[in-house]
Amino acid sequence: MSFNINEYYTDISKGDILLAYKGSITSELINEVLEAVEDKLQANQEEGKTRKKLYNVLVESLQNLYHHIEETHDGIYEDLDPKFGILVVEREKNGDFKVTTGNFVVSTKTKFLKEKIDKINSLSRDELKDMYKFILNHQKISAKGGGGLGLVDIARKTGKKMIYNFYPYNDKYVFFDLAIQV
Amino acid sequence: MESLKIEGTTKTPNVNFDVEKGTLEIKGRSIPENSIEFYKPLVDWLEEYAQAPLSRTEVNVHLEYFNTSSSKCILDVFKKLEAIHKNKYDVQINWYYEEDDEDMLEAGEDYESIIRVPFKMIEIVD
Numbered sequence: 001m002s003f004n005i006n007e008y009y010t011d012i013s014k015g016d017i018l019l020a021y022k023g024s025i026t027s028e029l030i031n032e033v034l035e036a037v038e039d040k041l042q043a044n045q046e047e048g049k050t051r052k053k054l055y056n057v058l059v060e061s062l063q064n065l066y067h068h069i070e071e072t073h074d075g076i077y078e079d080l081d082p083k084f085g086i087l088v089v090e091r092e093k094n095g096d097f098k099v100t101t102g103n104f105v106v107s108t109k110t111k112f113l114k115e116k117i118d119k120i121n122s123l124s125r126d127e128l129k130d131m132y133k134f135i136l137n138h139q140k141i142s143a144k145g146g147g148g149l150g151l152v153d154i155a156r157k158t159g160k161k162m163i164y165n166f167y168p169y170n171d172k173y174v175f176f177d178l179a180i181q182v
Numbered sequence: 183m184e185s186l187k188i189e190g191t192t193k194t195p196n197v198n199f200d201v202e203k204g205t206l207e208i209k210g211r212s213i214p215e216n217s218i219e220f221y222k223p224l225v226d227w228l229e230e231y232a233q234a235p236l237s238r239t240e241v242n243v244h245l246e247y248f249n250t251s252s253s254k255c256i257l258d259v260f261k262k263l264e265a266i267h268k269n270k271y272d273v274q275i276n277w278y279y280e281e282d283d284e285d286m287l288e289a290g291e292d293y294e295s296i297i298r299v300p301f302k303m304i305e306i307v308d
Contacts, residue, residue, distance in 0.1 A: 048282060052247070056249075059213050133296060137296050149253060150250050152250075
């Protein structure tokens with residue numbers, strides 16, 4: 001049975017949802033999402049600390065998508081917007097927030113992504129701090145922006161392991177999702 | 183040299199370098215997708231200022247949020263200041279963080295450990 005994006009989206013947006021989106025990840029969309037989530041958190045009188053962490057995680061997740069997402073998806077026979085991605089922000093039963101992003105990635109990138117996330121997940125708080133400082137000080141910022149700091153920053157700020165899946169789609173693509181608890 | 187003033191937006195901070203007083207203020211949010219583009223005028227400006235700086239330069243960084251792409255640009259700004267300090271000019275960086283914002287305090291401490299310029303962490307209490 002192959003991966004179906006619509007079923008996936010329906011399934012993932014079933015919980016206590018603050019925001020769910022699928023479509024083009026543009027700079028304007030990022031602005032709108034940030035504004036919408038900020039308003040909701042304000043209205044819910046969420047604690048300042050959580051609000052800031054969630055905001056930071058959202059910025060990094062969305063900008064990761066924005067910078068790394070495939071412009072077009074040759075070979076995906078579904079009606080996808082350009083720069084297609086998914087974002088779901090939900091509140092879990094224990095009161096934590098969960099931010100899930102999803103996008104199609106070229107299968108050959110799977111290994112790189114998996115190793116990168118596994119590595120970050122394996123590090124202690126102090127090791128993450130050292131890694132962050134090393135990348136900050138030694139790696140040049142790429143044209144794509146981030147320079148590899150985004151996920152490290154997320155891991156530092158949340159103190160939680162990131163959960164990811166690769167869903168086989170076709171010969172060329174897999175669907176990659178990443179869930180972050182805040 | 184003329185003062186530098188950049189008006190803030192929802193994604194970029196206010197930047198104000200008062201060349202009479204030798205004070206640089208960076209205040210607001212710094213979360214643009216393209217940080218290099220935003221910070222270039224400031225970095226270029228500092229490059230020129232470093233040729234003939236005032237005897238004392240004071241920098242106030244008061245950010246509510248900044249993204250990782252800004253974090254590298256902020257480091258570039260601090261490296262320009264470090265060069266001025268290295269030439270025996272007085273430079274002071276004041277890093278403001280809101281009460282309970284441990285992440286922002288820690289971010290300031292990260293810079294402090296990389297950049298050889300005196301830092302002061304200042305907690306803002308409501």
